[in-house]
Each structure stands twice: as C-alpha cells, then as structure tokens.
Amino acid sequence: MFFRVPQLASGEVTSPRHSLLYHKTIKAKLHKIYLKTHHFARFLLFRQYLKDDDDLRLVFNAYKVAFRFLDAVGQSDSKLAQGTREASSEDELLEEVGRAALEDELSDEAREASFNIHPDKLASVVRNHEIKSLRLLRGVEGLASRVKVSLNEGVKTSDVSIRQKIYGFNKYTEKPSRSFWMFVWDALQDLTLVILMVCAVVSIGVGLATEGWPNGMYDGLGIVISIFLVVIVTAVSDYKQSLQFKDLDKEKKKIFIQVTRDKHRQKISIYDLVIGDVVHLATGDKVPADGIFISGYSLSVDESSLSGESEPVNIDEKKPFLLAGTTVQNGSGKMLVTAVGMRTESGKLTETLNEGGEDETPLQVKLNGVATIIGKIGLGFAVLTFVVLTVRFLVEKALHHKFTDWSSSDALKLLNYFATAVTIIVVAVPEGLPLAVTLSLAFAMKKMMNEKALVRHLSACETMGSATCICTDKTGTLTTNHMVVDKFWICGKSKRVKGGERGDILNSETSEKFINILFQAIFQNTSSEVVTDKDGKKSILGTATESALLEYGLLLGGDFDAHHQENIILKIEPFCSDKKKMSVLVSLPEGGFRAFCKGASEIILRMCDKVVDTNGEPLHMSEEQTKNISNVIDGFACEALRTLCLAFKDFDYCPNDNSIPNSGYTLIAVVGIKDPVRSEVKDAVQTCLAAGITVRMVTGDNINTAKAIAKECGILTEDGLAIEGPEFRSKTPEDLKDIIPRIKVLARSSPMDKHTLVTHLKNMFKEVVAVTGDGTNDALALREADIGLAMGIAGTE
Numbered sequence: 001m002f003f004r005v006p007q008l009a010s011g012e013v014t015s016p017r018h019s020l021l022y023h024k025t026i027k028a029k030l031h032k033i034y035l036k037t038h039h040f041a042r043f044l045l046f047r048q049y050l051k052d053d054d055d056l057r058l059v060f061n062a063y064k065v066a067f068r069f070l071d072a073v074g075q076s077d078s079k080l081a082q083g084t085r086e087a088s089s090e091d092e093l094l095e096e097v098g099r100a101a102l103e104d105e106l107s108d109e110a111r112e113a114s115f116n117i118h119p120d121k122l123a124s125v126v127r128n129h130e131i132k133s134l135r136l137l138r139g140v141e142g143l144a145s146r147v148k149v150s151l152n153e154g155v156k157t158s159d160v161s162i163r164q165k166i167y168g169f170n171k172y173t174e175k176p177s178r179s180f181w182m183f184v185w186d187a188l189q190d191l192t193l194v195i196l197m198v199c200a201v202v203s204i205g206v207g208l209a210t211e212g213w214p215n216g217m218y219d220g221l222g223i224v225i226s227i228f229l230v231v232i233v234t235a236v237s238d239y240k241q242s243l244q245f246k247d248l249d250k251e252k253k254k255i256f257i258q259v260t261r262d263k264h265r266q267k268i269s270i271y272d273l274v275i276g277d278v279v280h281l282a283t284g285d286k287v288p289a290d291g292i293f294i295s296g297y298s299l300s301v302d303e304s305s306l307s308g309e310s311e312p313v314n315i316d317e318k319k320p321f322l323l324a325g326t327t328v329q330n331g332s333g334k335m336l337v338t339a340v341g342m343r344t345e346s347g348k349l350t351e352t353l354n355e356g357g358e359d360e361t362p363l364q365v366k367l368n369g370v371a372t373i374i375g376k377i378g379l380g381f382a383v384l385t386f387v388v389l390t391v392r393f394l395v396e397k398a399l400h401h402k403f404t405d406w407s408s409s410d411a412l413k414l415l416n417y418f419a420t421a422v423t424i425i426v427v428a429v430p431e432g433l434p435l436a437v438t439l440s441l442a443f444a445m446k447k448m449m450n451e452k453a454l455v456r457h458l459s460a461c462e463t464m465g466s467a468t469c470i471c472t473d474k475t476g477t478l479t480t481n482h483m484v485v486d487k488f489w490i491c492g493k494s495k496r497v498k499g500g501e502r503g504d505i506l507n508s509e510t511s512e513k514f515i516n517i518l519f520q521a522i523f524q525n526t527s528s529e530v531v532t533d534k535d536g537k538k539s540i541l542g543t544a545t546e547s548a549l550l551e552y553g554l555l556l557g558g559d560f561d562a563h564h565q566e567n568i569i570l571k572i573e574p575f576c577s578d579k580k581k582m583s584v585l586v587s588l589p590e591g592g593f594r595a596f597c598k599g600a601s602e603i604i605l606r607m608c609d610k611v612v613d614t615n616g617e618p619l620h621m622s623e624e625q626t627k628n629i630s631n632v633i634d635g636f637a638c639e640a641l642r643t644l645c646l647a648f649k650d651f652d653y654c655p656n657d658n659s660i661p662n663s664g665y666t667l668i669a670v671v672g673i674k675d676p677v678r679s680e681v682k683d684a685v686q687t688c689l690a691a692g693i694t695v696r697m698v699t700g701d702n703i704n705t706a707k708a709i710a711k712e713c714g715i716l717t718e719d720g721l722a723i724e725g726p727e728f729r730s731k732t733p734e735d736l737k738d739i740i741p742r743i744k745v746l747a748r749s750s751p752m753d754k755h756t757l758v759t760h761l762k763n764m765f766k767e768v769v770a771v772t773g774d775g776t777n778d779a780l781a782l783r784e785a786d787i788g789l790a791m792g793i794a795g796t797e
Contacts, residue, residue, distance in 0.1 A: 110166045113159075116146040119167045122275070123339035126290040126321045127348070140292045140320065140336055149276035151294055151336065154260030160274050167275035170289055170340035172347055178242060183235040193227055195375050199425055200224050206419045210412075219423075257288050260334075277337045283541050285328045289337045290344045293320035296333020298527050298574040300543060301326045312543055314575075330527055330543040331574075375425075382421035389417040464787045467693060467770040469761055471754070471781065474699035474706060477772050477791050478713055479675040483548040486641055487672035489632045490518075491614045492625075497552070513616030515556070521646040521668050522553035523563040525584045525596035527574060530560040545642065548673045549598075567594075573660055575599065583660040593651040595660050601633040601670060604645035610666040612648075618666040632670055640708030641672030677712050685714045694767075696744055698754050698781070700725075703747035710745045720744030725753045736760055754781035762786065 110118075122143070125133050137143055144151050147167075148159070155163070187193075200223040207216025255270045258280040265280065270288040273279070279288065287301065293315050300312040303326045312329045315322060322335050324344040341347055393413060397403045475481055487496050491510065528542020528550055538554070540547040550560065567586040570593070575582040581599025588594055597604060610618040611625060636643045647665035655661065688695050697710050703724050710716035722745035731739065740760055746753060754771075758781045761767040771778065771785035782788030 109162075113162050113166065114148050115166060117143075119275075119339075119343060122147070122167075123290065123343035126292060126323070126338050127343075127345050129321050134292070134320070140294055143292060143338065144276070144336055147276040147338075149278075149336075151278060151334075152260075153263045154278045155262075155274060155276050157262055159276075160272070163274040163276060168341045168343060170271055170273040172342060178239075180235065180239050183239045183242075184231055186238075187231040187234040190230075193230060196223055196227055199422070200227070202422050202425075206415070206422050209415055210419050255286065255288070257285070273337060273340055275337055275340060279335050279337060280332075281322075281328045281335060282332045283328055283330055287322050287324055287326045287328065287335075289324045290339035291322045291335035291337045293317070293322060294334040294336055296331060298331035299328065299333040300330045302329045302544075330546070378425045378427075382424040385424060386417055386421040389420065390414065393417070464770065464789075466768045467787060469694045469696065469767040470688060470770045470772065471696045471698050471758060471761075471785070472771075473773040473778050473791075474697055474701055474709055475675065478681050478697065478709060479677055481675060483544040483642075483673050483675050485548055485552040485671055486674045486676065487636060487639070489629070489636075489670040490514075490668070491612070492628075494632055494635075510614045511616055514612060514614055517612065517616055517648060518646070518668055519553060519556070519558040519563055520567070520586075520594070521596050521598065521648060522549050523558060523560050524567060524569065524586055525582060525598055525646075526550060527572075527582070530554070544675075545644070545673055549644070549671065552671075570654070571660060579603075585655070585660050587654075593654050595649045595651070595665075597647045597649075597660075597665055598644055601636075601643040601645045602630075604647050604665070605629060605633070605667065607663050608645075608647050608665045608667040609663075612666050612668050621667065629667070629670065636670070636672040637704075638708075639672070639674075640705040641674050644671045644673065645669070646671065677709060681713050689714070696746065696757075698746045698749055698757060700749055701747060703745070706745050706747040716744045722747065725749035728753055728757075737764060740765065751778070751780045754778065755784055757781075758784045 117137075124130065125137070125143075134140075134143070137146065141151065147163075149155055200220045202220075203223065204217060204220030207219060210216060256267050257270055257273070258265055259268055259273070260266075260278040260280070261268075273289055277289075278294065279291065281287065281296070281299070293299065296315070299315040301315060301322065303313050303323065313319065315333065323346070324339075325346040339347075393410075394403070397405075397410075472478060485497050487494060489495075491514075493509075526542070526546050526549070528540055528546040530538055530540055530550060532538050540550050542550070554560065566589055569584060569586050571585040573579075573581075573583040579599070580603050581597055583595060583597045585593060585595045597607065605626065609621055611621045611629075613619050633643050633645075646668040648668060649661060649665045685695050695715050697706060697713075697715050699706050703722060707716055707722050710720075710722070716722060719742065721739060721742040723739070723743060725746065725748040728743075728746060728749070740757070743757070746757060749757075758769050758771060761769045762784075768787075769785045770787045770789060771781045772789040772791055773779075773782055778790075782790060
C-alpha cells in the first residue's frame with residue numbers, strides 16, 4: 001500500500017505543468033489504494049472474517065487516510081472525498097460498507113421490492129446471536145427499515161405474497177407421505193423373505209416339471225402364502241401407525257398467533273407468518289419463528305426444548321434474540337420476525353434429521369445372519385447331494401457301457417435329483433420364522449398402544465427389548481419438569497416439605513403474624529398469578545420458580561386474591577439477571593408501607609441486618625447467625641436445590657419517588673426449590689441395572705444439579721464419570737474410547753454432544769442404544785439411536 005511521490009529539489013521552481021503532473025500522480029496512487037481497500041473491506045465483511053472491532057478500525061483507518069490525502073491535494077470534486085465529508089462519523093462509514101456486504105447476492109426481485117438484506121444473513125443474525133452485526137445494522141429499527149416494515153404499523157397485507165416469495169414460507173420441509181405400497185416394498189426387502197421367494201419360484205418350476213399340475217404347485221404355493229401374510233401384517237401395521245402420527249402432527253400445528261398488520265392487531269395462523277411481522281407474545285405462547293425483541297415487560301423464555309437448559313432466559317435489549325420453538329415463561333412483549341421455516345434454528349435441526357437413512361434393527365441383523373447361514377448350509381448340502389447323485393448316476397451308466405446312450409428317462413432322473421436338492425434348500429429355510437416374528441411384534445405393538453405408547457415402526461418393539469444402553473434426558477424425563485418447594489428455613493430451623501404435612505407444617509410452631517408476613521412476601525412480590533378455570537380448578541401462570549412459591553403458599557392455606565385486594569401495590573421492580581432480585585412496595589391497610597424483596601440467597605442475605613422470629617417480630621441478626629444462614633444456603637445448594645431468600649422492610653412514611661431501598665431488610669425465610677425426580681424412576685433404574693443395561697444421563701443442565709439427580713436416581717455410581725459438554729467435545733477419538741464406557745453423566749451438553757455420544761456407543765462399542773427425551777434438543781440423538789423414546793406431548797415434535 002506504500003507508494004512514491006515525485007520529490008522536488010531544494011529551490012526548484014515548478015511549472016504549472018509539473019505541479020499538475022505531481023497532483024495527478026498522487027491522485028492515481030490514492031485511487032488504487034481506495035479501490036483495493038474498498039473491495040477488500042467488502043470481502044472481509046461479507047465473509048465474516050472481521051472478528052472484532054479492531055479489525056474494522058484497521059480497514060476504515062485506511063479508508064480515512066486515503067480520503068484525507070485526496071482532500072489535502074485539492075480533489076474536493078472527487079466522489080470519494082465528498083463521501084467522506086458527508087459521513088458524519090466512523091459508525092456511518094462502517095454502516096456504508098456493511099450495507100454493501102449485506103446487499104451482496106440479493107436477487108433482482110428483492111432489490112425491486114426495496115429489501116436491503118439477504119435472507120440468509122438476516123436469519124444468521126438471530127440464529128448465531130450476532131450482537132455486533134445487529135449493532136452494525138442499527139438495532140431492531142435498522143432491521144425493520146431493511147425489510148421495509150414499520151414497527152408500529154406492521155406488515156401490509158398486500159406485501160405478504162412478495163415476502164413469502166423472497167424470504168420463504170413459515171413451514172418446514174417435510175418428507176412426502178409414504179403410500180401403502182412403499183411399506184409393502186420395505187417389508188419385501190427382508191433377506192429371509194428374498195431367499196424364500198427364490199425357493200418358492202424354483203419349487204414351483206421343479207414341481208410342475210416333475211409332478212405336473214396341480215400337485216407340483218403345493219409346496220411353492222405354501223411358501224408364497226407365508227410370504228404374503230408376513231408382508232401384509234408388517235405393511236398394514238406400519239402404515240396405520242404412520243397415519244396416526246400424521247394426524248397427531250396436524251393437531252399439534254393448529255396454532256394461531258397475534259400480530260400487527262395494516263396498523264391493527266389480528267390473529268393469524270403460524271403458517272401465514274412472514275419476515276417483518278410484529279408478533280405479540282404473552283405467557284404460555286410458543287415463539288413461532290426466529291426474531292428480535294422490540295419491547296416488552298419481564299419477558300423470559302424457556303429454551304429447554306432447544307438447549308436442554310431448564311433455567312429461563314431473560315429477553316431484553318441486551319439479549320434480544322428469540323428462537324422458534326421456545327416457550328414464553330413469563331411476561332409479555334413484541335418481536336420482529338427475522339427468519340421463518342427452514343432458515344430458523346428449529347428448521348436447521350429438522351434439515352439435519354431428514355438427512356439420515358434407515359438402519360437395520362438388531363433383530364433384522366440377527367435374522368438376516370441366521371437366514372444367510374441357513375441358506376449357505378442348505379445350499380452346500382443341496383449342491384453336495386446333487387453332485388453325489390449325479391456322479392453315482394454317471395458312474396452306473398459308465399459301468400454298464402451306456403454312457404453314450406441317453407434317453408428321456410435319464411433326463412427325468414437328473415431332474416428328480418435337482419428337485420431333491422431344491423427340497424433340501426426349501427426345508428432348510430424356515431418359512432414360518434418371519435411370520436412368527438411379525439405376529440409377535442404386532443402383538444407387542446398392540447400391547448404398547450394399550451399403554452398409550454404410539455409405535456412408529458413394528459420392528460421398534462423388538463429393538464427396545466434388545467437395548468444394552470439407555471441415554472436419558474433429565475428435565476421432564478427423569479424429573480417431573482415441575483418445580484416445587486423441597487426444603488425451607490425459618491426461625492432458625494430447616495425442614496423438608498412432605499406431601500401430607502404441607503397444610504399444617506407452620507401453624508403449630510409460628511404465630512399468625514409470622515404466617516401473614518410470609519403470605520404477603522409470597523403473594524405480593526410476584527409477577528405470576530393464580531387463575532381459576534370454568535370448573536373452579538386453580539392453575540398458576542408464570543415462571544417455574546415463582547409458580548413453585550405460589551403453589552407452596554396455596555398449600556399452606558394462603559389466599560392469593562385476598563392478599564392482592566388487601567394491599568395496594570405502589571411500585572414493582574421486576575426480576576432482572578443483573579440484580580438477581582425482585583422487589584415490590586405496598587401500602588398496608590392499617591397504615592404504613594412495606595417493601596418485599598426476594599432473589600438470589602447471597603444477595604438478599606447481604607441486604608438484611610435483622611431476622612424475623614416465630615412471633616413475627618424483627619430481631620437483630622448477629623454475625624454468627626449470618627454465618628449459620630450462609631451454611632444453610634450452602635447445604636441447600638449441595639442438594640441441587642435452587643435457593644431463594646424472602647425479606648421485608650417496614651416504613652412509617654412512603655420513600656421518595658416510591659423508591660425501594662437496597663438495605664435494612666428483615667429476613668423471613670430461605671427456600672429450597674427443585675425439580676423432583678419422578679417416584680418410579682429409582683426402581684426403573686435399578687431394574688435396568690439388574691438386567692445388565694447401562695443407564696446414562698445426558699442433560700443440558702449444570703453439572704452439580706445433574707450429579708445430585710443422578711445419585712438420587714442411582715445412575716451415578718462410585719466408579720462412574722460425570723463430564724461437561726465442552727470438555728467432552730475437546731476429547732480426541734482415542735480419549736473418547738477410554739472414557740465413554742465410564743461416562744454416567746454428560747452435563748451442559750448440546751444436541752450435537754448427545755448425537756456424538758450415541759454415534760460412538762453404536763459404532764465404537766457396538767451397543768444397542770435407546771434414547772429417551774422430551775424436547776427438540778433430544779431430536780438428533782433420538783433419530784440416531786437404535787430406539788428413540790419420545791416422552792410426553794413435547795416429544796411428538
């Protein structure tokens with residue numbers, strides 16, 4: 001990028017012509033620099049080779065040097081210098097070159113419609129959580145302008161078709177439905193049946209030649225009927241199950257969402273969603289496509305179906321990315337749709353699932369092996385028999401000097417010898433075996449349907465019984481996926497919550513005043529709510545943690561509506577990941593004001609200088625008490641409990657601007673919450689271990705929680721290994737060969753980690769692997785496994 005300029009000798013007088021030549025030389029060199037820098041910058045931006053801001057600054061410093069040099073030599077009429085003076089800041093230069101990269105490869109149709117970003121680039125911003133790219137595009141407003149939409153007015157109905165044409169439909173590419181005859185063809189591929197079909201044809205041919213019609217047909221026809229029954233039973237069973245799964249899939253996809261279109265809020269099907277739609281989300285909604293957060297209140301989503309992580313993700317301006325298939329757990333908000341259909345994260349996962357082929361089941365492998373061995377032995381004996389009989393016949397003719405004298409009776413004898421050889425083959429191959437296996441599997445399928453288990457393939461019934469290893473998900477499979485209060489600490493005592501004691505556990509040991517303060521802390525300081533349906537049944541809407549607290553308060557006899565009507569809420573500070581706490585300020589009916597605070601135990605404990613006693617009176621908290629409470633919190637955490645502290649503070653007058661203080665609180669309780677293990681899991685694990693089946697837990701949750709649950713279930717033994725996904729991914733194939741047999745817990749695992757583990761167990765260790773899971777993050781492993789058990793309604797995805 002360096003260049004030479006003509007040097008003038010000291011005292012030399014330049015002519016106008018010389019001066020003009022001097023300036024033209026500089027200008028030519030600078031143009032070359034500009035062109036090289038410009039194209040190189042566009043290339044790097046488009047290919048995403050610029051990893052950080054320093055790389056960007058390097059490229060654009062070169063831009064500015066060239067621009068300023070041109071300006072210095074008087075080339076103010078140059079377009080480049082003019083562009084420099086018009087750019088008010090370096091950010092605008094970044095955006096200018098970024099726009100060029102983002103618009104590369106746009107179709108002519110997209111340019112005519114005034115769309116300024118390529119569909120793949122738009123989708124990757126959310127899918128890869130590219131916060132720097134989002135800033136380069138000037139946030140959600142900049143994205144909205146590039147896809148030609150107003151965040152207040154929404155998409156125009158007249159634009160829907162062109163958006164679908166350029167950016168795609170909100171549908172996943174699915175394999176075409178298989179006809180009945182395709183299932184018949186699959187059933188006919190069985191090696192045993194192929195051997196039997198050959199035997200049937202040969203038997204009929206030889207029978208007709210030796211015994212005539214109709215006696216020569218009987219043996220071959222019997223084999224054909226057996227083959228027909230096996231094929232029909234297998235094809236009909238699999239076809240009926242495919243129709244049931246298809247109907248189930250249709251019902252699951254009948255989802256409607258709220259969007260803003262033509263300045264009005266309206267309800268549309270998820271299939272009609274397009275890029276640029278402004279979607280309204282509320283608690284319980286499933287995110288219909290990938291998008292960017294626009295605005296909202298206390299919005300948090302459950303990404304466990306994609307990541308396996310049970311902790312909700314808070315969505316705000318700092319973390320604005322929403323992924324299709326996740327569920328809104330709390331709050332409400334609006335999002336701008338940036339990717340639909342196969343360009344979403346769920347779409348990419350579906351694409352990966354469709355790439356796999358069908359593997360043979362362990363029973364098919366064994367039956368094919370048996371058929372091959374029997375066929376070879378039968379064929380060997382048949383050939384030997386035919387050769388022996390033929391040689392004996394030829395020797396006899398030679399001894400009687402009739403070797404050159406042949407008649408039709410001699411030909412008939414040779415044909416009989418061939419018929420005898422074919423009979424040996426037909427008898428050796430058990431035509432009843434495939435029929436017996438098929439009927440037993442059909443009976444097993446029927447039994448499983450009675451247990452409310454849909455079986456997609458008939459052979460899966462056998463594979464499940466042949467499993468030597470089970471890789472199971474934690475959340476929702478081993479556990480209930482329903483958070484509950486498991487232990488609590490109040491007034492210096494820790495207690496475990498048991499089902500039968502919940503209603504009266506506090507009444508005998510604490511005063512009514514204390515219980516009233518506890519109820520206020522639970523029911524007032526919450527973003528969740530208790531709703532009653534038409535039948536009078538109560539349900540709780542909100543995050544898993546808050547729902548567990550509310551449920552516990554109701555079991556203690558508290559009344560959610562009464563406490564909300566009793567006190568007036570003056571201010572709420574919703575939970576955020578930075579502060580790790582939620583606060584509320586209320587006006588008491590008897591006069592005065594009270595602030596409630598709950599959140600991460602170590603944070604709330606630092607805010608407290610008093611602790612409430614059994615009579616509901618605040619007492620000074622000594623250093624020894626603080627240390628004891630810290631030990632209680634640590635003890636709860638060691639049991640894989642999610643700990644929360646509840647605290648309050650009274651005021652005689654309302655604080656300035658209704659501000660909620662951050663110190664001087666009185667500690668009410670420490671609560672330990674967990675996702676409990678299903679009651680039947682421990683016995684089921686012991687049954688598997690007794691049968692010689694290895695059980696492994698593969699989860700996206702943190703390793704401490706995973707180890708505690710695995711020990712409770714009996715999965716993690718003393719010689720077992722617990723490992724995290726990042727460490728597992730860093731291992732070489734040789735290391736994996738050593739550690740995989742000892743792995744009992746794989747925590748913080750991605751969908752690809754689960755897929756890798758299953759693949760290695762099948763290929764490297766020849767295990768028959770069963771995978772159980774209930775979320776989209778388990779789909780790859782379910783697909784790769786010998787038998788995939790999709791648990792619950794979420795598993796149908």
